[in-house]
Amino acid sequence: RGPRSGVPVMVAVHSTRLGPALGGCRMWRYRDADAAVGDVLRLSSAMTLKAAAAGLSLGGGKGVICLPPGPAPAGDHREEILHDFAEVVAELDGSFITAEDVGTTTQDMVAIRAVTPHVVGLPETTGGAGDPGMFTALGVRAAMRACAQRAFGSPELAQRTVAIIGVGSVGGSLARLLAADGAELLLADIDASKRALASALAGASWTAPVDALKADVDIVAPCALGGMIDAHTATHLRARVVCGSANNQLDDDAVADLLAARGVLYAPDFLVNSGGLIDVSLELEGYDRAQAQRRVGQLEDVVGDVLAHAEERGQTPLQAARELAAARLAAAV
Numbered sequence: 001r002g003p004r005s006g007v008p009v010m011v012a013v014h015s016t017r018l019g020p021a022l023g024g025c026r027m028w029r030y031r032d033a034d035a036a037v038g039d040v041l042r043l044s045s046a047m048t049l050k051a052a053a054a055g056l057s058l059g060g061g062k063g064v065i066c067l068p069p070g071p072a073p074a075g076d077h078r079e080e081i082l083h084d085f086a087e088v089v090a091e092l093d094g095s096f097i098t099a100e101d102v103g104t105t106t107q108d109m110v111a112i113r114a115v116t117p118h119v120v121g122l123p124e125t126t127g128g129a130g131d132p133g134m135f136t137a138l139g140v141r142a143a144m145r146a147c148a149q150r151a152f153g154s155p156e157l158a159q160r161t162v163a164i165i166g167v168g169s170v171g172g173s174l175a176r177l178l179a180a181d182g183a184e185l186l187l188a189d190i191d192a193s194k195r196a197l198a199s200a201l202a203g204a205s206w207t208a209p210v211d212a213l214k215a216d217v218d219i220v221a222p223c224a225l226g227g228m229i230d231a232h233t234a235t236h237l238r239a240r241v242v243c244g245s246a247n248n249q250l251d252d253d254a255v256a257d258l259l260a261a262r263g264v265l266y267a268p269d270f271l272v273n274s275g276g277l278i279d280v281s282l283e284l285e286g287y288d289r290a291q292a293q294r295r296v297g298q299l300e301d302v303v304g305d306v307l308a309h310a311e312e313r314g315q316t317p318l319q320a321a322r323e324l325a326a327a328r329l330a331a332a333v
């Protein structure tokens with residue numbers, strides 16, 4: 001428990017084999033501290049996989065602040081909590097670097113920086129990368145181009161039909177990017193206020209999330225919550241490609257085999273959504289937005305290589321991405 005706030009704060013460093021562990025600080029309500037420990041461990045190993053698969057010289061780690069029941073902390077109490085968390089980060093002396101995540105903001109990173117320099121994801125006004133949602137979307141678009149090349153023989157997304165499920169920070173930015181590319185969009189969200197985006201974008205229409213998943217489109221982009229594709233929904237997909245930002249899109253890894261058997265190309269979510277991580281990690285070298293755009297755009301080649309590797313070896317892209325990440329980790333000294 002943090003000495004100032006009394007709130008349990010924790011950091012898990014899963015691997016520093018490829019470099020310092022970079023992982024967001026999640027501020028969330030858990031059933032109890034044990035559930036928070038389980039989550040921080042699971043999330044930290046996922047970050048090792050994500051960084052290694054994306055070809056970054058970063059390890060995997062994660063931070064969790066386990067909130068008590070009640071409203072989200074604000075004001076001085078929020079600052080006490082963040083300073084308690086920052087002290088744990090400071091003790092790790094650079095082997096762990098934190099950033100924003102679910103429940104934390106770029107302003108929270110400013111509070112953390114008052115205690116430790118080992119934090120990225122700072123606001124643009126302080127020379128940071130700002131909200132990474134746009135760069136995550138750019139990465140999804142890059143990955144989608146690689147998928148289109150493999151599935152349709154061309155990376156161009158003009159006239160491709162794409163269903164985006166969840167049009168929040170990432171899905172909304174993705175919709176704007178793809179509309180500018182000339183794609184035909186089907187947008188869906190449980191928040192009806194997001195329907196305005198479908199009216200605002202050329203070539204976009206609106207549908208219910210359950211229909212978007214089964215729609216007769218070229219590409220489905222899950223950009224809401226995880227677990228959207230299970231053994232049942234996998235059999236109803238009509239798209240040739242699944243490529244979106246949501247974490248843990250498949251409710252089980254075995255669903256990747258089901259999709260492959262049906263001829264659906266599933267691009268591994270942890271690779272597709274690594275644009276935000278690539279973006280904030282560039283703060284470590286002195287942030288440059290144009291460089292961030294270039295580096296995130298390179299995900300097209302990274303995903304293309306994974307898809308080629310999978311085809312050569314008769315694997316699913318999920319297996320291939322895991323294998324490439326494991327090989328990078330094994331080769332590191």
Ligand SMILES: NC(=O)c1ccc[n+]([C@@H]2O[C@H](COP(=O)([O-])OP(=O)(O)OC[C@H]3O[C@@H](n4cnc5c(N)ncnc54)[C@H](O)[C@@H]3O)[C@@H](O)[C@H]2O)c1
Nearest residue numbers: 132133136166168169170189190191209224245246247276
């Ligand atoms: N923001 C990032 O940079 C980033 C990076 C990596 C991964 N991700 C993942 O991408 C996904 C989207 O992140 P975000 O930052 O855009 O979140 P967000 O909260 O801004 O947007 C999510 C949207 O999904 C909608 N939604 C929720 N449940 C839904 C459902 N069942 N059907 C349809 N719509 C639903 C919400 O109403 C909201 O509009 C999350 O899974 C997140 O973990 C985000």
